[in-house]
Amino acid sequence: MSGLVQLISADGQRLPAPDVETWVADIDDERLLALYEDMVVVRRIDTEATALQRQGELALWPPLLGQEAAQIGSGRALRDDDFVFASYRENAVAYCRGISVTDLVRVWRGTTQSGWNPFTYNMATPQVIIGAQTLHATGYALGIQNRGTDAVAVAYFGDGATSEGDVNEAMVFAASYKAPVVFFCQNNQWAISEPVRLQSRTSIVDRALGFGIPGIQVDGNDVLAVMAVTRLALDRARRGEGPTFIEAVTYRMGPHTTADDPTRYREPAELAEWQVKDPITRLATYLRARGVLTDESSMAVDNTADQVAAELRAGCLGLADPEPLSLFEHVYAAPHSRLAEQRDRYLSYLQMFEPAGATR
């Protein structure tokens, strides 16, 4: 497959793409509308989380604004028994996995390093160390291969991540063992303040070919095309044909995180250019033209989004602070003498501050 795969153009026209059509043959209007709702909801989650951060309720939030199609299109292509290893920005993928909005913000409120149990949703804790998770995905895929099931491991990462040794080593291992893993790279054009051309002088997708891994470049703002190529890649993996690399060409319309100020390093014109390609607008245009998205259904979607946002806010504000002694929990699976000693001493220390007679 060469060239950028697209099924819905920026202005909302359905384009033919014989190579991949078959992968979304089942996506009728109803399911498209569901994808639309997903995207609206996750955008709303972003807005609400950003507001919560501004209000001091979250320490930080990494918005995915602009990347809704890349994440929903791929996230909705996955099977429950596939396993996702993602970075900090894949909140929409997590949403697709059924992770609650409250769980999404636990980490950013600072109450835990992991918002959920990875095995409950088959999605690992978002990875902060750039690129590290691509190796975990590859290793998990080797496990799948050993067991002989047809599940797939999926690694999400950014354009910047492709520079890290780990991501390249992951491709070496995946190719060498023909591991059932999909490398899903969201090229959102930026790694904080660094444009993608600093990471690569050639298309990101070309990288994969150098490892003997088939690569697909897809319009990352086209939810249908993303779903099609992801399904294709998953299917290759399920059939034992090994890894596939997907470059979803998209754009980070917001700041890197709420701590970032992108006006320091990028031109307003660039943002404007990408706003025209907005993944939600284009699907809305298409669905309106087909009469699927009506004022009524649109309002229903917005209501759902508002409900989710309210749930997020309530969930976030309801999060309890962890207990001091939880510091010492789960560092080791088995008892550890030194840590137990530290815990005991800290407990005695804390008890000094308690009114005489109080117990803990």
Add this chain to the structure above:
Amino acid sequence: MSGLVQLISADGQRLPAPDVETWVADIDDERLLALYEDMVVVRRIDTEATALQRQGELALWPPLLGQEAAQIGSGRALRDDDFVFASYRENAVAYCRGISVTDLVRVWRGTTQSGWNPFTYNMATPQVIIGAQTLHATGYALGIQNRGTDAVAVAYFGDGATSEGDVNEAMVFAASYKAPVVFFCQNNQWAISEPVRLQSRTSIVDRALGFGIPGIQVDGNDVLAVMAVTRLALDRARRGEGPTFIEAVTYRMGPHTTADDPTRYREPAELAEWQVKDPITRLATYLRARGVLTDESSMAVDNTADQVAAELRAGCLGLADPEPLSLFEHVYAAPHSRLAEQRDRYLSYLQMFEPAGATR
């Protein structure tokens, strides 16, 4: 350039290769004979060093048997002001840089970690950590670029090394800054006991393309072809056109090091197959056919080789053991209080063993 570049076939026939001929137009019979001599000499060095190891005079030796053409062809293409960053196996390249045979074995006798001053020969100390030197070469190339000279940095590494994150990061940096660096990979088919297919399912040279770096695959047992493509790559770098990746397809005919026993992991048939492509034999055939290599000139070459071998043996046996207190030298460029204290205490300790009145 696609396909394997070759100028002299395995059976010693001169093949036309219009793409690269011009780069070796100046290599007349006399200079070809000199290359032949180089190869014979370095093979003789290998034999002698291996013998010294067997006799307990060297702790270890990594033979380059079979890779003479790859190393001599490229080493002789370099300019004095180019800078080489190599691994432990590039003894023939070091020989081309003018490094004495005694200096070659210092490290393997265990008297020092560096046989020579890198700035005397513009060649860094052989690197033991697989792939690390490729980044050093890239950084050095950035320095050249800053200064605006037309020197080139050259990184030598093996097929196995291409799996290490560092080598891939070096290509990212080199491509990003268009650094004047040549990546010279000797694909000798093995990384200790691991065949190259474990490192890559596709040609090693393909890796470079994924980073947007032009790649050339050359018959690494053809000294003339290697020289041609190396000159081509150096010239690109000198003209500001950035990095080139060369895969020299060759074979490690000996063990990984004198500590290795390749019969444990590879078939005799494979070795036999490659013996037919021996880099020295083929050049000899070619030069004999042209009447350049005669019994007389051949004997002269062998004599030179024997002399070098004798020099190596004498130099090796003459190497003095370092003094105990040299342990503390050159760890830091400026005085270091803790280490000075350790040195002083060790000196007092040593003095306890001396007969009363003796001084050191």
Add this chain to the structure above:
Amino acid sequence: MTTSTMTLSKAINAGLRRSMENDDTVILMGEDIGKLGGVYRITEGLQESFGPRRVMDTPLAESGILGTAIGLAYAGYRPVCEIQFDGFIYPAFDQIVSQVARMHSRTRGAVTVPLTIRVPFGGGIGSAEHHSDSPEAYFTHTSGLRVVSVSNPNDAYWVIQEAVASNDPVLFFEPKRRYHVKGEVELDEAELDEVRPPMGAAHVLVEGTDVTLVTYGGLVQVALDAARAASADGISIEVIDLRSLSPLDFETVTRSVQKTGRIVITHEAAESGGLGAEVAAGITERAFYFLQHAPVRVTGFDIPFPPAKLEKYHLPDLDRILDGVDRALDRRNSLSELG
């Protein structure tokens, strides 16, 4: 004397600027250090002044940054590498430990690697995972490196310049939680010897007689606060800012302990194998007969840095330090008595 009031972050910026003005082989490298000026703005304005070849935004690869910096050192440059956060130094660990630290001794002095590695470090700012580590002990155990930390703008301004000028590789640990704290900086070159803290020397910030309190980086201010609080209780604490973590200035610490007979060491990093172990072992070797009590360590626990809401319990604070002081003074049971 020309002095100026500035934040610690601005002082590093000013020090870097001066180093770059004085020596055009000084090159800054790192992620987002150019137009953005770094996520902490430490390099703000420097790319504008010195151009993109001297203030280089690098690809997102820490091993790549350190490895290419070594090559630049070979080529006669003096690179200053920014590691964006403490927790991101580990991908570069191999290049630091096996290359940066060993190149000079490997080549018997032929090659110098005058690298500075700037690392914003430590907790106390409510950050996400991997943004609050204190990895200094990995490097103080690595022969061939020098390791420093700073706690105030004046030290920051001068020590960064010394680090850059050093022909040895230097890890320069910047306490993130102190970036925005202001202080006087002496800018005058004429008075250099008086104002410039010699790299390698600890600094007695407060003299005292009852107990020596040793720390560095982000906890220096907490130690000073503890000393003030203790003095209200009639306890006289001598506060020492180590500044140099490798080599350690045992001369200064030993002199102090010979006077006080008691020592508390505090740092954010885990206790086991942390810098406190080395200070405790070293001071016991040097001042055994002066010690009235075993050296006391007040440190982060032996756990991965906890989530933000828990860091206040993990990090040594005024109360925990004073508890340590009490133990050193035998005013409270210590480990040996707890069994």
Add this chain to the structure above:
Amino acid sequence: MTTSTMTLSKAINAGLRRSMENDDTVILMGEDIGKLGGVYRITEGLQESFGPRRVMDTPLAESGILGTAIGLAYAGYRPVCEIQFDGFIYPAFDQIVSQVARMHSRTRGAVTVPLTIRVPFGGGIGSAEHHSDSPEAYFTHTSGLRVVSVSNPNDAYWVIQEAVASNDPVLFFEPKRRYHVKGEVELDEAELDEVRPPMGAAHVLVEGTDVTLVTYGGLVQVALDAARAASADGISIEVIDLRSLSPLDFETVTRSVQKTGRIVITHEAAESGGLGAEVAAGITERAFYFLQHAPVRVTGFDIPFPPAKLEKYHLPDLDRILDGVDRALDRRNSLSELG
């Protein structure tokens, strides 16, 4: 009791084989561990017995080995990774420190990472650069890891099985210089509890009354030799093999020091920030009033591991250990008296 005489390397091999027989989620990974059986033949014959999916030759990339091992752990496997030599563990440092060590606490116990990382370590065998490192202190300072070392075949056989069975990640340091030394190995499962050295427990190898000598790995035999030599001089040394480096078994060491009042710690790694610092600091905290002399460290110098011809001066040997013992016994000037 079924016992068998075998080398330390063969004992590890036998232990691995038994672990693999008992638990088919155990997978070995590493460079050259398959057909070749590893450069030290530790995995010899295992690929033949268990096939290439359970004894995996990996591409030449240490971070890749550790990173994929984590993924395999997620998938329910129990990977045992071989790092070919001590000096090649650093490219994997990030995956070990930021991932292996933290995954369990990160996920509040949901994910276990029952990884074993086998590392042939230390000097004494005349090797090339990067083949003689003692990197253990980097890992003992890393919370979330367990670190062990072994010094004899019986410990090797049992501790490797415990490491593999542990649900916590374990760094298993194998002293290269002891690989070929033979010893009795108790193979009988029935008597397990008596013969199996519990992971985490130090071992008093020789009882003594004058001074405690603590070490691990390759230096254990040297310590035993020193004890024998000293006893000829009328000095009674208690020799302790730590075996577990994290956590340290302070109970055993403290009990000993309460008896002897003096302690010497010896290891190959650099002194500054080495394990000796932690043992010294910890024992001073726990047995201050019993100590007659400051804990004495006899270690490698603070230098990158030197070329082979110099290692005999760098590595603690019988004489240097006895010198340390003399100092601990006040029979010779110690650091504090040297000034």
